[in-house]
Amino acid sequence: MAMVILACGALAREIKAVVAANGWQDVRLECLPAHLHNEPHRIPEAVREKLLQLEVGEQVFVAYADCGTGGRLDGVLAEFGAERLPGAHCYDVFAGEAVIAALAEQAPGTFYLTDFLARHFDRLVLHELGIERHPELAQLYFGQYQRLVYLSQRDDAELQRLAERAAQRLGLAFEKRHTGYGGLETSLVRFVESPVAALSGSEEPEWPQ
Known part of the structure; x- marks a missing residue:
């Protein structure tokens, strides 16, 4: 089953480094423009539109923290049963x-x-x-x-x-x-290598209509 990391463009280089270092072959990276951080109110809908473009059955991890959305990003992710990075922003992700x-x-x-x-x-x-x-x-x-x-x-x-x-x-x-890659790496490792992720391929999530 395909695994997709939907990420902020500001994290693309670091995510690619983590993927390469771990030798993950079945992980695809999709990025949204980094400049969305200058207009954080646009992030939730941009993420939602991108998630709707994914095929049913693809397992996705959203490599954003809250990033100034005031919890609205979490509301979007709840629609898809998707998980994001911990913390309020990427500083929390990297440093803790x-x-x-x-x-x-x-x-x-x-x-x-x-x-x-x-x-x-x-x-x-x-x-x-x-x-x-x-x-x-x-x-x-x-x-x-x-x-x-x-x-x-x-x-x-x-x-x-x-x-x-x-x-x-x-x-x-x-x-x-x-800081190194900090919580970014640990979160991605947990997503990609989790036994739950490996076993969930036969279960298709209920995508919003």
């Missing part, structure tokens, strides 16, 4: 909810980067928030922040350089925490 809660307690004004966000910081933050054209907006958006914490998935000198530059552009203190 307890670690992110502790970092927030230590310094509420913390801005986070992952490998993906470090790589695309100029486009997703400076350009899309208008800071590139109007530098004074940086203070408006980030004036209450004290530090930038880079949650790294890979030890990559170039990505660290980009993350440090991002902190400098925003006038924030820089800190790095190496």
